[in-house]
Amino acid sequence: MRNLCVKVSYDGTAFNGFQTQPYGRTVQGEIEKAIKKLSGETIIIIGSGRTDAGVHAQGQVFNFYTKSSIPTERWAVALNTRLPKDIVIIEAHDVPEHFHARRSAKRKTYRYTIDMGKFPDVFGRQYRFHHPAPLNVEAMREGLRHLIGKHDFTSFTSIHSTKPHHVRTVYEADFVQEGPILHMYVTGNGFLYNMVRVIMGTLLWVGQGKLAPDEIKTILEGRSRSLAGPTAMAHGLMLMNVEYSL
Structure with missing residues (x-):
C-alpha cells in the first residue's frame, strides 16, 4: 500500500x-x-x-x-x-504512510483578485471581482496589517462555521497591484470557512472610505460576524499553495 x-x-x-x-x-x-x-x-x-x-x-x-x-x-x-x-x-x-494532506499542512496561501478597470476584462472575468469605483489601496493595506499574527478570527468567518475554535495565525498578508489588477495575498497556518472572502469584503469597505483602517482591529477584537463587511464573491479567490515540512 x-x-x-x-x-x-x-x-x-x-x-x-x-x-x-x-x-x-x-x-x-x-x-x-x-x-x-x-x-x-x-x-x-x-x-x-x-x-x-x-x-x-x-x-x-x-x-x-x-x-x-x-x-x-x-x-x-x-x-x-x-x-x-x-x-x-x-x-x-x-x-510516508502517516502523511495527511490536511493535518500535515503547515502553511496555506490564498489570493483574492480585484479588477479595478472601468470595464471588466472579458478573458479574466471568471477569476477577478470587478470593482470599477476608486479604491484607496494604501488604506486597505494598512487595515490588512491588523490581521497579521495569531488572533481569534470569529468576526471574519461564517456564522455556519463548525470549527471548535476560531484562532488562526496569519504569517504574511499584503496587496500587490499590477495596473488595474489588485491582488491580496494571505498566508496562514489555516483558514476558516469564508475567512479570506470576509476579510476582502471588509477591506473593500475600507477602500471605499466606509471604514477607517484602524477599525479592522476593533472588528477583530469584537469577535462577532455582524461587525465585519460582506462576504466577497467566490470567483475572485484562488488557493495558491499549500506547504509541508516533508
Whole structure:
C-alpha cells in the first residue's frame, strides 16, 4: 500500500466546491472517478482543505492510499487523460504512510483578485471581482496589517462555521497591484470557512472610505460576524499553495 501526494489545479467556475456533495459536480468527485477508471480502485481522497463553489486553485493538495502498481511518475499524465479540462494534475509523489494532506499542512496561501478597470476584462472575468469605483489601496493595506499574527478570527468567518475554535495565525498578508489588477495575498497556518472572502469584503469597505483602517482591529477584537463587511464573491479567490515540512 502506497501513500501518494498529488498537487492539482482547477477552475472552480463549474464546480459545487472541492469536497464531494450529495448534489452537484465537485472536484473531489471527478478525481475519484478518474482514479477508478485508471486503477479500478474505489478511493476517497483526502484534500488539504475545502474550497467553496466557484473558488479556484492553483496548488490544491490531496493524498490517497493505493495498491496499484502504476509507477508514481505516470500518475499525473494518466489521470489528466481521464479528467475534464477544468482539472489538471500538476505532480504526484510518494509520501510516508502517516502523511495527511490536511493535518500535515503547515502553511496555506490564498489570493483574492480585484479588477479595478472601468470595464471588466472579458478573458479574466471568471477569476477577478470587478470593482470599477476608486479604491484607496494604501488604506486597505494598512487595515490588512491588523490581521497579521495569531488572533481569534470569529468576526471574519461564517456564522455556519463548525470549527471548535476560531484562532488562526496569519504569517504574511499584503496587496500587490499590477495596473488595474489588485491582488491580496494571505498566508496562514489555516483558514476558516469564508475567512479570506470576509476579510476582502471588509477591506473593500475600507477602500471605499466606509471604514477607517484602524477599525479592522476593533472588528477583530469584537469577535462577532455582524461587525465585519460582506462576504466577497467566490470567483475572485484562488488557493495558491499549500506547504509541508516533508
